[in-house]
Amino acid sequence: MTARQNRIFCLVAFCFLNFALTAQAAPPGNASDWTLTFSDEFNGSSVNTANWTISEGAGSLGYGGLLQYFSPNNVTVANGLLTITSKIESMGGMAYTSGAVNSDGKQTYLAGYYLEVRARLPVGRGMWPAIWSNGTALAPPNNSFAELDLMERWGPDPTFIAITHHTWTRLQVAPWWIDTGNIQCYYFGPDFSADFHTFAVDAQQGSVIFYVDGVQRCASGASIPDRPLSIRLNTSIGLPFESPDGTTVFPQNFDIDYVRLYEKTGSTPGDTAPPTAPTGLTVQ
Numbered sequence: 001m002t003a004r005q006n007r008i009f010c011l012v013a014f015c016f017l018n019f020a021l022t023a024q025a026a027p028p029g030n031a032s033d034w035t036l037t038f039s040d041e042f043n044g045s046s047v048n049t050a051n052w053t054i055s056e057g058a059g060s061l062g063y064g065g066l067l068q069y070f071s072p073n074n075v076t077v078a079n080g081l082l083t084i085t086s087k088i089e090s091m092g093g094m095a096y097t098s099g100a101v102n103s104d105g106k107q108t109y110l111a112g113y114y115l116e117v118r119a120r121l122p123v124g125r126g127m128w129p130a131i132w133s134n135g136t137a138l139a140p141p142n143n144s145f146a147e148l149d150l151m152e153r154w155g156p157d158p159t160f161i162a163i164t165h166h167t168w169t170r171l172q173v174a175p176w177w178i179d180t181g182n183i184q185c186y187y188f189g190p191d192f193s194a195d196f197h198t199f200a201v202d203a204q205q206g207s208v209i210f211y212v213d214g215v216q217r218c219a220s221g222a223s224i225p226d227r228p229l230s231i232r233l234n235t236s237i238g239l240p241f242e243s244p245d246g247t248t249v250f251p252q253n254f255d256i257d258y259v260r261l262y263e264k265t266g267s268t269p270g271d272t273a274p275p276t277a278p279t280g281l282t283v284q
């Protein structure tokens, strides 16, 4: 091989390696349909707090899970990854520590956007990783907000994830909030702990399509209330109905390669129609 051939080979090999490292699904349709408006590739050595708030405290903190203390110590950035580590560790009265970040007030989106996250998941009983978006609830009356869950997983099967579109609407009486647009899909794919996979949502008004590795896996026709959606990445421990057991491996990592947000070219982000009015509600 001549020096020139060697250089070309190396360039090709590097390109292939680079592609392999960053292999990804892309937004549906043509590239010109989308404009990248936000991304965090986690190439630094610490969490970029311009994008993310690291949560700290015992219990759910709005993320779910009843058994963990969310500790900033468990959220790190290195080698191109954001890593959330879950451990058996006593802290704040809890038996486990884990991590959670959100982009509240920092990076938000509305209907008209495509959100894609590439990640490798922790698995096992009581281990509840999630990639999701939560809307900002405004003052009553009649407010509502969307919750788009690109991925949640629990239970012993490492090939299982759940995908959900919630629309929460505030009532004037207890229980105060009711899920008026819950569409949930269960998907059984590969072992999500073995390698990286992409989880995405194309959130268009009245058409919300969820993708795993670029393939549509769940769709919802529910509307998206015009409230900014923020991005949440966390591993909670212990659903209300499932705790870790002797089969659950600790410590485990939730590795996130990137978060990318695209705006649909020519769209007018936000609400182009009023939220679907809840009907037939019975308040107990």
Ligand SMILES: [Ca+2]
Binding pocket: 041, 042, 043, 080, 081, 256, 257, 258
């Ligand atoms: Ca990365």
